[in-house]
Each structure stands twice: as structure tokens, then as C-alpha cells.
Amino acid sequence: MVFLNSFNADPNLAGWGGFTTRWFSEVLQDQRIRDDFITSLTIALATTVLSLLIAITASLWMRSASPRGRAILDITTVMRLVLPEIVVAVGLFVLFRWLDFPLGRTTVIIGHTVFLSAYATVVLQARVATIGTSLEAAAADLGATPWRAFRRVTLPQLYPAIAVAGLLVFTFSLDDLITSQFLGGGSVETLPVLLLGLIRHQVTPSVNAVGSILILLTLLTFLCALALVGVRTLSNLSSSRTESEEA
Structure with missing residues (x-):
């Protein structure tokens, strides 16, 4: 309905007034x-x-951590997942005010990172648990430094999980409202915060147009990540097939 009404010529959205794209033109020309x-x-x-x-x-780090260290990491990760976002946002707001740290873009980024890095951690942990350490050990036996082994062996195996985790974090951060509203102060206004202020007065076709743009951007990001994962998977299959034929 948001997508359809963004093309509705009726400014009051009382009914279908015909097809138009002028709301997108108005949105793109709006400097704010x-x-x-x-x-x-x-x-x-x-x-x-x-x-x-x-x-x-x-x-x-969790692969070589002690059982106590793993437990602490799991607890802190799960806590950020199960706690309501507003609790985290209020807690960070109080902390920043207590430290006399000015609210703005930096505090919003910190707030989003505290909340959303837990999702990325869960995705990466699941991938790391399946790849093992045999390839890294083989690279070390062949003389690779730890950094080279990480860059040439470990990191390529993590690419699909990195793409998925990055997609989740990017889309959640782009659409976030609560943390942005609490930690943005008066100097930073994100698009969801602006939309909240606009719909308090009236839901206009321009608001629907902005929502449609966000939806399309999210879908485009998802398709790009899916394409990257697919290309990487096909490349790995091709390399494995080539090695098998050479063997």
C-alpha cells in the first residue's frame, strides 16, 4: 500500500486519483x-x-578463548539481542549525558554499533564454527604468516557470512528510529526520524514516496549481497572442480 500510494495523484489519499510520479520529483528536490x-x-x-x-x-577470538571467556561473550551478545532497543538507547543516553559527551552523529553510530554488532556476531560465529582450522594450520606449515593466513585463507571463507551480516546491519541501521531519536540530539536528523515527524501531522504521498525509496534501496542491497554470495560460491565450485581435474 505504501508503494502504490506513492504513485497516487490524490494528495489526500482519499481514493485513487490516477497515476503520477510527481511525488518522487518533490522528494528528490527537497533539500531536507x-x-x-x-x-x-x-x-x-x-x-x-x-x-x-x-x-x-x-x-x-572465540575459537581460542577459555570457557569463561566464551560464556562472557555469549552472555553479552545475547543480552544485546533480547533487551528491548529502547532500554539500550536510554542506557546509552544516560551514559553519554553523565560523561558530558555531546549527542550527535558519533553517538548515533556508537548506539547502532552496540545494538547491531550482536546480529553480526551471531552470523559470523555460525560461519566460523563450520570452517575449522585445518586450512590455517596447513598455511602456517607452508610458511604463511598469521596475517597472510588470515587474509588468504580465513577471510575468503568468511565472505558469505560477512555479506549477510553486513546486509542485516546496514538495513537495520538505515531504518532505525529509536536509537537515532534518543542519541541524535538536536544536531542530527535521520530519515526515519524525519518521517516520524511528518506522519504526526498527515500521511501524504510524499511520505509514501520516501518509504518506497527506502524499500527499493533495501531490496537493491539484498540483491547485491545475494549476487556477491552467489559469485563467490560459483568461484569456489569452479576452483574445486579445476583442482580435482588437475589431480
Whole structure:
């Protein structure tokens, strides 16, 4: 309905007034919407990078961690998943105010990373648990340094999970409202926060147009990640087939 009404010529959405694309033109020409979209995109990209770094590090560290260390990591990860987002947002808000840390883009990125890195960690942990360490040990026996073994052996095996985790974090961060509203202060306004303010007065076709753009962007991101995973899988199958034929 959001997608259909974004093409509705009736400004009051009382009925179908015909097909039009002028609402998209108005949205693209609105400087405030464009600025908020760029802000949301920047925050989502930064959150994705930080969350993946945390998730990859935690997942690989867990293989050699002590049972107590694994338990602590599992507890902290599960806590961030089961706690309502508003509880995390309020807690971070109180912490930042207590530290006298100014609210803005940095605090929103930190808030998104604290909340969403747990999803990335779960995805990466599941992948790391299936790949084992035999290939890394073989690379070390052949003289590879730890960094080279990670870059040439471990990381390629994690690419599908990294793509999926990055997709989850990016889409959740782009659509996030609660954390952005609590930690943005008065200087940062993301697109979901703007939409919330607009629909308090009236749901217009322009609001539906913005929603449709977000939906299409999410689908496009998903298709890109799916294509990357598919290409990687086909490449691995081709390499395995070639090695088998040579053997």
C-alpha cells in the first residue's frame, strides 16, 4: 500500500486519483530529505564497518578463548539481542549525558554499533564454527604468516557470512528510529526520524514516496549481497572442480 500510494495523484489519499510520479520529483528536490538521507546512509555505512570489525574479531577470538571467556561473550551478545532497543538507547543516553559527551552523529553510530554488532556476531560465529582450522594450520606449515593466513585463507571463507551480516546491519541501521531519536540530539536528523515527524501531522504521498525509496534501496542491497554470495560460491565450485581435474 505504501508503494502504490506513492504513485497516487490524490494528495489526500482519499481514493485513487490516477497515476503520477510527481511525488518522487518533490522528494528528490527537497533539500531536507536529501540531507537526512545522506546522514542515514553515512551512519549506516559506518555502523556496518564497525559492527563487522567487532563481529569478525569476536568470532575468531572465540575459537581460542577459555570457557569463561566464551560464556562472557555469549552472555553479552545475547543480552544485546533480547533487551528491548529502547532500554539500550536510554542506557546509552544516560551514559553519554553523565560523561558530558555531546549527542550527535558519533553517538548515533556508537548506539547502532552496540545494538547491531550482536546480529553480526551471531552470523559470523555460525560461519566460523563450520570452517575449522585445518586450512590455517596447513598455511602456517607452508610458511604463511598469521596475517597472510588470515587474509588468504580465513577471510575468503568468511565472505558469505560477512555479506549477510553486513546486509542485516546496514538495513537495520538505515531504518532505525529509536536509537537515532534518543542519541541524535538536536544536531542530527535521520530519515526515519524525519518521517516520524511528518506522519504526526498527515500521511501524504510524499511520505509514501520516501518509504518506497527506502524499500527499493533495501531490496537493491539484498540483491547485491545475494549476487556477491552467489559469485563467490560459483568461484569456489569452479576452483574445486579445476583442482580435482588437475589431480
